[in-house]
Amino acid sequence: MNLTVFGATGGIGREIVRQALASGHRVTAVVRDPARLTVTGSGLEVVRADLTDAEAVRPAVTGRDAVLSGLGPRSRKDAGVAARLTRTVLTAMEAEGVRRLLVVSAAPVGPEPDDGVVDRTVRGLVSRILKPVYDDLREMEAELSRSGTDWTSVRPPRLQDKPLTGRYRTVIGGFPPRGRFIARADVAHSMLAMTDDEGTVKQGVGVAY
Template sequence: MRLTVFGATGGVGQEVVRQALAAGHRVTAVVRDPARLTVTGSGLEVVRADLTAPEALRSAVAGRDAVLSGLGARSRKEAGVASRLTRAVLHAMGAEGVRRVVVVSASPLAEPAPGAPLLDRAARSVLWTVLRDIYEDLREMEGELARSATDWTVMRPPRLTNGPLTGTYRTVVGGNPLRGRTLARADVAHAMLTATADPATVKQPVGVAY
């Protein structure tokens, strides 16, 4: 497939690029600072672009089979980044007729499942109190996707780690895996690439965790 990756210099984004290239896909990595992208490969095209300018992103998504995004705030000071930049990506996709998009959100966006442990319910409440600005930004991003004409999938991992790729994790369409509290960034990327070709995840949020 021909894929475009936004947020390609982040922890999840670099894993998406690395794994996509290893699988034989052609990858366009859209970055603000090419020096921060450490992944290389013969099937890689690196595009430097202003992510706030939708028209400048059109050439990066034109003719692609899917778009994958690891865009998001790295701190509370950056709250608003996910929805604002995703809005620009969706505009560019719409202008070029590209429909498939898979993005990263977060597990606290889902309501606790019936039977969820009290510890997990309490942790979600604390996280929402402390990181409300970031989660409201992600909620708005998910709303932008839901209102769009794209075939979107939202991946909702829990706390991210830098563990190795395992390819072994649980997914729940429309919810979160019970007691799923961590996931390596490498496995988030694996789940995103897997979902790209899975019609069961289209227009759905997907919880993913160990």
């Protein structure tokens, strides 16, 4: 497949690029600073673009089979980034007639799983502390819903920097019970696996160990 990856220098985005190249896909990595992208490969094209300018982004999505985004806030101070930059990507995709889009969101944005009291308490505390971040992601998902794209929002819990396992649970429209962690590498793996999965189109998908 011919893929475009936004947020390619982040933890999940970098893994998407690495795994996609290893699987034989052609990848266009859109970045602000090419020097920060450490992944290399013969099927890789690196594009430097201003992600606040949809016109500048359009060439990077033209003719692609799918777009995958690791864009999002890394902390409370970055809240607003996900909705704002995803809006740019959506505008560019709709202008070029590219339909398939997969993004990273977060577990608290989706429906609450039927977990135990401890899990619910911890999740509620985290949601209050990171409320600006999750509000940003909710607005991003609202932008997706208003768009004409075939979107999927992947919702992981707490992220870890651990090796790829390929073994995790997914729930379309929900979240795996007692799913507390997942490696960034496995989030990337799940996104690539869902790229041609019609059952995940216009759905939020919970993913966790």
